[in-house]
Amino acid sequence: MRVLGVDPGLTRCGIGVIDSVRSRRATLVEYGVLRSEPSDSVDQRLLVIATQLDEWLDRHVPDVVAVERVFAQHNHGTVMGTAQVAGIAMLAAARRTIPVALHTPSEVKAAVTGTGRAGKEQVQRMVKQILSLDHTPTPADAADALALAITHLWRPAGALQGGERSEQLTPAQRAWAAAEHAARR
Amino acid sequence: MRVLGVDPGLTRCGIGVIDSVRSRRATLVEYGVLRSEPSDSVDQRLLVIATQLDEWLDRHVPDVVAVERVFAQHNHGTVMGTAQVAGIAMLAAARRTIPVALHTPSEVKAAVTGTGRAGKEQVQRMVKQILSLDHTPTPADAADALALAITHLWRPAGALQGGERSEQLTPAQRAWAAAEHAARR
Numbered sequence: 001m002r003v004l005g006v007d008p009g010l011t012r013c014g015i016g017v018i019d020s021v022r023s024r025r026a027t028l029v030e031y032g033v034l035r036s037e038p039s040d041s042v043d044q045r046l047l048v049i050a051t052q053l054d055e056w057l058d059r060h061v062p063d064v065v066a067v068e069r070v071f072a073q074h075n076h077g078t079v080m081g082t083a084q085v086a087g088i089a090m091l092a093a094a095r096r097t098i099p100v101a102l103h104t105p106s107e108v109k110a111a112v113t114g115t116g117r118a119g120k121e122q123v124q125r126m127v128k129q130i131l132s133l134d135h136t137p138t139p140a141d142a143a144d145a146l147a148l149a150i151t152h153l154w155r156p157a158g159a160l161q162g163g164e165r166s167e168q169l170t171p172a173q174r175a176w177a178a179a180e181h182a183a184r185r
Numbered sequence: 186m187r188v189l190g191v192d193p194g195l196t197r198c199g200i201g202v203i204d205s206v207r208s209r210r211a212t213l214v215e216y217g218v219l220r221s222e223p224s225d226s227v228d229q230r231l232l233v234i235a236t237q238l239d240e241w242l243d244r245h246v247p248d249v250v251a252v253e254r255v256f257a258q259h260n261h262g263t264v265m266g267t268a269q270v271a272g273i274a275m276l277a278a279a280r281r282t283i284p285v286a287l288h289t290p291s292e293v294k295a296a297v298t299g300t301g302r303a304g305k306e307q308v309q310r311m312v313k314q315i316l317s318l319d320h321t322p323t324p325a326d327a328a329d330a331l332a333l334a335i336t337h338l339w340r341p342a343g344a345l346q347g348g349e350r351s352e353q354l355t356p357a358q359r360a361w362a363a364a365e366h367a368a369r370r
Contacts, residue, residue: 041285042275042285042287043275043276043278043279043285044279046272046275046276046279047276047279047280050276050280070265071265079268080255080256080268080271083264083265083268083269083272084268084269084271084272084275085272086265086269087231087268087269087270087272087273088272088273088276090227090228090231090269091228091231091232091235091273091276093228094228094229094231094232095232095235100226100227100228102227
């Protein structure tokens with residue numbers, strides 16, 4: 001299964017694509033940041049972001065698009081632009097009949113780090129570890145998009161099966177299992 | 186000039202199209218409400234609204250799309266959906282290279298009623314009067330979309346020219362001039 005994660009934003013929109021490899025592992029396909037010029041009008045900025053989103057969707061053909069659920073109480077100054085980009089990302093997926101999943105920031109943090117109150121650097125470190133990267137994904141928006149995609153991949157797999165023994169898991173699988181365990185407590 | 190106004194909303198999205206007739210008058214082309222099912226997922230609801238928006242834009246080919254500017258502090262429960270619909274409306278216009286204008290609710294109220302604190306019924310009454318309708322446009326979302334379009338038409342016309350005499354104006358023109366005068370105080 002291929003998941004495209006979107007951390008919506010009008011100035012910087014994080015985007016990340018991963019593939020599931022067997023049930024509990026994931027590999028990086030590509031990540032990046034979509035940008036628009038703050039000096040442009042909002043409609044032109046949305047068009048620039050939407051055009052880039054379309055290009056990523058057409059190039060990677062994901063099975064699911066995972067979008068961060070935006071709340072009104074977060075980050076007042078930019079929340080309207082963030083909601084608008086989340087909207088156009090959901091619409092772009094729906095137009096391609098690609099299912100959309102929404103995950104809250106704390107759900108994502110809990111899934112990849114084991115705590116819903118993790119900082120951005122902690123998320124970046126765990127994304128690097130889970131995807132076995134040789135570098136930390138930057139900027140944080142891109143790492144957040146990958147973390148969203150990981151959160152989605154990890155969810156439908158369900159809890160660790162009773163027959164699985166943690167000592168037989170790879171480090172990435174163990175990190176995942178620990179995060180899952182912590183998130184379920 | 187043809188203006189399409191959008192009062193964004195996910196459950197009810199007001200839409201209204203007017204044409205300018207000479208510099209200070211306007212006639213109704215069409216108004217209505219785009220709806221989506223609250224029980225559907227947000228991405229499917231955005232797709233339903235976007236498809237209807239596209240149909241209106243293709244059918245009426247407006248010169249400008251006027252969208253209500255959404256603020257985070259308004260109407261907490263529905264503000265995210267409202268922002269998302271505003272975003273897809275702006276994007277739909279930008280994709281057709283139609284200019285987008287944003288107007289605040291108080292700007293619209295001041296333009297059509299003379300006070301930024303007017304109620305919904307007052308806006309409906311003035312929209313009926315300005316467009317010389319034989320009925321009050323309902324629901325309020327549709328009237329608000331028409332009021333947005335009127336606000337936009339009225340703005341670039343500027344203040345009343347010194348040579349114009351109010352007694353030579355039609356009732357709709359007088360209502361407009363009065364609203365303009367009041368808004369400028």
